[in-house]
Amino acid sequence: MPPTSRSRAAFDRARRVLPGGVNSPVRAFKAVGGVPRFIARGQGPHVWDVDGNRYVDYVLSWGPLIVGHAHPEVVRAICEQAGLGTSYGAPTEAETALAELIADMVPSVEVVRLVNSGTEATMSALRLARAFTNRPKIVKMEGHYHGHADHLLVSAGSGVATFGLPNSPGVLPAVAQETIVIPFNDLEAAEALFERVGDQVAAVILEPVAGNMGVVPPQPGYLEGLRELTRAHGALLIFDEVMTGFRVHLGGAQALYGVEPDLTTLGKVIGGGLPVGAYGGRREIMELVAPEGPVYQAGTLSGNPLAVRAGLVTLELIRQPGAFEAMVRRAERLAQGMVRIAREAGLPATGHQVGTMFSLFFAEGPITTYADAKGSDTDLYARFFHAMLEAGVYLAPSQFEAAFLSTAHTDEIIDFTLEATAQAVNRL
Numbered sequence: 001m002p003p004t005s006r007s008r009a010a011f012d013r014a015r016r017v018l019p020g021g022v023n024s025p026v027r028a029f030k031a032v033g034g035v036p037r038f039i040a041r042g043q044g045p046h047v048w049d050v051d052g053n054r055y056v057d058y059v060l061s062w063g064p065l066i067v068g069h070a071h072p073e074v075v076r077a078i079c080e081q082a083g084l085g086t087s088y089g090a091p092t093e094a095e096t097a098l099a100e101l102i103a104d105m106v107p108s109v110e111v112v113r114l115v116n117s118g119t120e121a122t123m124s125a126l127r128l129a130r131a132f133t134n135r136p137k138i139v140k141m142e143g144h145y146h147g148h149a150d151h152l153l154v155s156a157g158s159g160v161a162t163f164g165l166p167n168s169p170g171v172l173p174a175v176a177q178e179t180i181v182i183p184f185n186d187l188e189a190a191e192a193l194f195e196r197v198g199d200q201v202a203a204v205i206l207e208p209v210a211g212n213m214g215v216v217p218p219q220p221g222y223l224e225g226l227r228e229l230t231r232a233h234g235a236l237l238i239f240d241e242v243m244t245g246f247r248v249h250l251g252g253a254q255a256l257y258g259v260e261p262d263l264t265t266l267g268k269v270i271g272g273g274l275p276v277g278a279y280g281g282r283r284e285i286m287e288l289v290a291p292e293g294p295v296y297q298a299g300t301l302s303g304n305p306l307a308v309r310a311g312l313v314t315l316e317l318i319r320q321p322g323a324f325e326a327m328v329r330r331a332e333r334l335a336q337g338m339v340r341i342a343r344e345a346g347l348p349a350t351g352h353q354v355g356t357m358f359s360l361f362f363a364e365g366p367i368t369t370y371a372d373a374k375g376s377d378t379d380l381y382a383r384f385f386h387a388m389l390e391a392g393v394y395l396a397p398s399q400f401e402a403a404f405l406s407t408a409h410t411d412e413i414i415d416f417t418l419e420a421t422a423q424a425v426n427r428l
């Protein structure tokens with residue numbers, strides 16, 4: 001057993017002053033038990049905890065670190081900017097450059113507003129959708145997570161799924177009532193809903209590839225069907241690409257599947273490991289955002305120079321010829337290898353991999369809905385998770401999360417991970 005005494009002490013200390021010892025729930029290891037590892041540093045594909053253990057990191061800050069930890073060019077950009085000042089509350093040219101790059105890469109985005117988190121991005125996009133359509137209702141999918149805004153914290157997957165909270169106390173029923181939840185990958189459910197209340201729906205929001213119930217891709221025709229349905233009923237289609245943006249394809253899921261939403265929310269990768277979110281879309285809609293239009297939305301640190309510079313460098317790095325394709329090839333090899341090793345050990349295993357994201361579900365499959373994902377063996381996952389930690393691999397501490405690759409996850413790192421998987425399954 002690798003030592004954990006310093007992490008244990010750090011956790012005890014943290015729990016006295018932070019709820020659950022953490023600043024975001026899933027970090028606390030509640031779903032898998034044991035002591036959360038307190039991290040001392042990261043470099044490339046690795047993190048080291050305070051006890052000196054090294055792990056290959058597949059959490060990558062929950063997605064953002066697509067070029068790995070402390071990439072020299074990202075570090076250089078951040079240091080250079082820090083020396084010039086960290087925030088001005090006035091416009092900078094770098095913000096425009098990042099907006100141009102996003103508009104260039106993401107097919108449906110013409111105009112974009114930068115914010116500080118994914119939560120802020122989805123919250124603001126929905127306010128905008130309601131203003132644009134002058135309608136109240138939002139449709140979301142079971143098990144999809146869009147941040148912790150009140151009206152989106154209904155059947156919200158991820159940390160919420162892990163803890164089995166159907167909802168959160170403190171969310172007013174009146175607010176939750178305007179959010180309608182339907183099953184993902186069920187076009188008939190969407191059609192029936194629009195048949196009933198289609199004229200009240202401002203927007204359908206979804207993760208085009210679900211990532212917060214574990215990775216679950218859309219069924220063929222599903223995104224296209226939602227596109228037609230929303231258009232026919234005058235509702236907006238919002239792709240929450242906070243996770244999938246620049247992760248499943250350089251142009252997001254909308255480029256991968258060839259379906260253009262009206263609005264897109266982004267985050268994670270576009271900040272290169274610093275806090276950023278963004279929402280954008282058709283000019284006609286985005287023109288409603290203040291100060292151009294009446295829909296108010298602001299932020300003291302929005303478009304923060306450090307985050308924008310880190311994001312710009314990160315996007316440029318993954319756009320280098322072959323870089324993204326190499327990552328996807330390795331993700332494929334890793335996901336297929338892990339599933340094969342688990343099955344050979346007699347475990348139920350279903351693997352889903354899209355671009356640089358993947359999940360290994362301990363379930364026979366197929367998995368297309370949240371109900372299917374919830375059928376996974378979470379106890380088995382918890383044991384597997386700890387066996388992998390012991391073998392030097394840090395996966396997400398929950399069955400209902402994606403694993404992420406970076407450009408720093410070389411073929412040698414993939415080989416190491418597959419060997420660790422073989423050791424881990426033999427110890428279960």
Ligand SMILES: *Cc1c(COP(=O)(O)O)cnc(C)c1O
Nearest residue numbers: 117118119145146147240242243
């Ligand atoms: C992470 C995530 C969010 C929330 O982003 P934060 O930056 O954590 O607020 C929203 N939507 C999706 C799809 C996410 O994966």
